[in-house]
Each structure stands twice: as C-alpha cells, then as structure tokens.
Amino acid sequence: MVWTIDFRDKRPIYEQIVSGIEDEIINGLISPDEPLPSVRSLATDLSINPNTIQKAYRQLEADGYTYSVPGRGSFVKNTEGVREMKKKEVLRDLTDLIRRARELGVTEDEIKEAIKGDNGK
Amino acid sequence: MVWTIDFRDKRPIYEQIVSGIEDEIINGLISPDEPLPSVRSLATDLSINPNTIQKAYRQLEADGYTYSVPGRGSFVKNTEGVREMKKKEVLRDLTDLIRRARELGVTEDEIKEAIKGDNGK
C-alpha cells in the first residue's frame, strides 16, 4: 500500500481509498486480473470499518476499474482506455483552469512559467 | 445576479453563493464600497433561507472580500491584492494539474494544445 488515510482530509475515507487504488491501477502498480487486498484485510490494515472498504470497492467496480467475484475477490480490470479517459479528463480540467487563469489576467509568460517551472527539464 | 443556485451541485448552497459573489467582485461587477444585496432580499430572490445567505456573507467577510455594517448593509472591500491572491492560487493549481498530467503521460504537445486550443489567439 503506497498511500494512507488522511483523517484531516475533508474528503470521506471511502473516496480516498477509491482514488488511491485508482492511482495504483493507472500507474500499473496492480496489473489486470491481479487481486486487490480483500475487504476485511484492507480494513484491518487501515484500521477502518470493512463496510467503508466495501463501499469503496463498489465504487471502483461501478467506475469500471475492477470486477468482483463473490467468494474469490476483487480484481483489476483490463484497463485499456482507462488511462486515455483519465488523460482526457485532465486535459479538460487543464483548459478550464487556463481559461480561469486568463480571466484573472494571468499572462502567457506566467502560464508558461508554471509549465516549465514544474519539471525543470 | 449573473449566477444561479445549482441544486444538483454537490457543493453546499452557501459555498456557491460565496464563489458566485467572489467572481462578481473580482470581475468588477460590484465595485469597492458598493453594497451587496441585503441578506433578506437575496434570500427572497434565490428562494432560500436567510440564514444560508448570512453564512455566505460571514464567509465573504472572513475571506476579506467584504465588510459589514450592522443596520446599513454589506459592502465590497477595497480589493487591492485580492486578485493577486487569486492569481497565485490558480497558478499553484496549474502546476499541480500539469504535474498530474505528466504522470498520466500527457505529452508537451498535448499540453500546449490545451493552452492554445482555449483562446485561439
């Protein structure tokens, strides 16, 4: 487990779990058809209620990241397209944010600086 | 009133009001020392409870956008610096989002496209 629960975070726990596992899937830390930790074991590891984990897993399945087999476990789906979806989502957010930046009078140079200043490459 | 309440929005009503009025102030639709609509009249216009408006106005004052005078009304503050604050905030969000985009494998070209594709200038 790379991530942890942040109790000061205003987002609900189950949501933190969802996005944490989403990231693991997208970054290939869990491969397709590999099992997620079981509801009960993850609940024990994170010291939270199993029902909360179940809610997160239900969400992950609804979002198309995983599939569940009663009696066996929850598994990572074939994530062809998922990464593409996420990329499109981020690019949409990016254009929105840049529009907002322009409305505030942020200059082109400042925008370029934000892009360059990030990776230093 | 330029904006309206979106009841399907997951954000609470009072927060929508805060950011709606913030935008009006930043975009100069209400000038410094101009009065905001009164708590009761805005509540009537938006068909929501006066207490909700009061909460939003309290927030706006706490955030430094307005000042209130009991018996007279709520007024827009001199917003020197507010726009600067917002710009810095947006630029921070921008670097975060671009980092996330890179992590997803978004190319430099796609990022530049998002910037250009926006204003077409």
Next chain:
DNA sequence: TATCTGTATTATTCGTCATAGTACAGTTGA
C-alpha cells in the same frame, strides 16, 4: 416611527459518512 439593515440564537429536519454486528452464499486448500 415604521421599515429597512446585520446579527445572534435555538430547534428541527435531512442526508452522508462511518461504525458495529450479523448473516448468507460461493471458493479454496488442507
């Protein structure tokens, strides 16, 4: 002085989040 203004307070309703406990059916390995 009537009517506007902001402000404060208490009570109630509602929905979400999280926990707790229990139960059931499918799977698996010893």
Next chain:
DNA sequence: TCAACTGTACTATGACGAATAATACAGATA
C-alpha cells in the same frame, strides 16, 4: 469434507454538516 477465506447484504446507531424555521435585538434611515 470442512474450516477459513472471499464478496455481499442488511439493519441499527452515532456524529456531523447543511439547510430551514422562527424569533429576537440593535443600529440606520427616510
């Protein structure tokens, strides 16, 4: 076969925030 795992479902409870409702008070104003 069977104990121990798996996902899943259900009800109940407590905590919390959001929103509404109903008053009340003091300052400002025409």
